[in-house]
Amino acid sequence: MLRFAYNTNGLAHHRVEDAMRLLADLGYDGIAITPDVGQIDLDRLHPGEVERARSLAESLGLAISVETGGRFILDPRQKHSPTLLDEDKNGRDRRFEYLCRCVSLGADLGAECVSFWSGCSPQREEAERGEGAGVEVAWARLTDGVARLLAFAAERNISLGFEPEPGMFISRPKGYAQLLERLGNEGEGLGLTLDVGHCLCTGDLPVPDVIREWASRLIQVQLDDTREGFHEHRMFGEGDLDLKGTLASLEEAGYEGLAQVELSRNSHNGPDAAKAALQSLREARS
Numbered sequence: 001m002l003r004f005a006y007n008t009n010g011l012a013h014h015r016v017e018d019a020m021r022l023l024a025d026l027g028y029d030g031i032a033i034t035p036d037v038g039q040i041d042l043d044r045l046h047p048g049e050v051e052r053a054r055s056l057a058e059s060l061g062l063a064i065s066v067e068t069g070g071r072f073i074l075d076p077r078q079k080h081s082p083t084l085l086d087e088d089k090n091g092r093d094r095r096f097e098y099l100c101r102c103v104s105l106g107a108d109l110g111a112e113c114v115s116f117w118s119g120c121s122p123q124r125e126e127a128e129r130g131e132g133a134g135v136e137v138a139w140a141r142l143t144d145g146v147a148r149l150l151a152f153a154a155e156r157n158i159s160l161g162f163e164p165e166p167g168m169f170i171s172r173p174k175g176y177a178q179l180l181e182r183l184g185n186e187g188e189g190l191g192l193t194l195d196v197g198h199c200l201c202t203g204d205l206p207v208p209d210v211i212r213e214w215a216s217r218l219i220q221v222q223l224d225d226t227r228e229g230f231h232e233h234r235m236f237g238e239g240d241l242d243l244k245g246t247l248a249s250l251e252e253a254g255y256e257g258l259a260q261v262e263l264s265r266n267s268h269n270g271p272d273a274a275k276a277a278l279q280s281l282r283e284a285r286s
Helices: 016-026 049-060 089-109 124-129 135-155 173-187 196-202 207-213 243-252 267-285
Strands: 003-007 030-033 063-067 114-116 160-162 190-195 218-223 258-261
Touching: 003 016, 003 063, 003 267, 016 030, 016 049, 016 267, 030 258, 049 063, 049 089, 063 089, 063 258, 089 114, 089 135, 135 160, 135 173, 160 218, 173 190, 190 196, 196 207, 196 218, 207 243, 218 243, 243 267, 258 267
Parallel strands: 003 030, 003 258, 030 063, 063 114, 114 160, 160 190, 190 218, 218 258
Antiparallel strands: none
16 A cells, blocks of 8 residues: 655645644645754754654654755755755765754654755766766765765664756666666665656656666655656646556555655645645545
């Protein structure tokens, strides 16, 4: 049985505890928490806040995952910056330290997984072509950061999922495969976080085939619709996603992680969007 969760980046105007109660009432099985301003802000934690969130989730029967995609959490002027690929070592260190804090948060919350991505780099297109003087520098920075993060997570018994993100240095599943190859034995514990909408954006189609190809590595799946070639995170039915086929392939693959809805553009109508999304998921499985 698939377990459905909802990402708090689509409930940005809700307190996390309120979001938990809402999702439990709607019938979700889990919550994907994106630490952000006003939602478990790691720079402004209140005493007992994390413990209360964990206790409430347990009482409501909600599983937890932690996402690390807060847009301006480290830099109020530049989205998703700095990254593990930053030219400035201080910037790379800030991102690594933040990811470590998210891993520690995941451990404190009893989370199943913590997901992260590479970040943007001017070498992305060169990397996809396998050429360019700066590509090896970018790969070296990324593999160093990921290897150290994996070691940190292993000490805290937290699983990590790596998410290919359109427009970033690693934007497609094949980039994740290259990362695993470069990490070697150090990458054994690195799972794949697959956003099915991203597959439509990057042309990794059909989505059910991608799921089958990476079934053994899937640790987290994010669900959203979009039109082919666009990165938009739309409601189900507003794009080109074969939702029924996507869910069927996850079930056939024996996927056991959370299948989390990510509608980061819908916080303005978050409760209605969460309700409609779950209804679409249930209808697609019937």
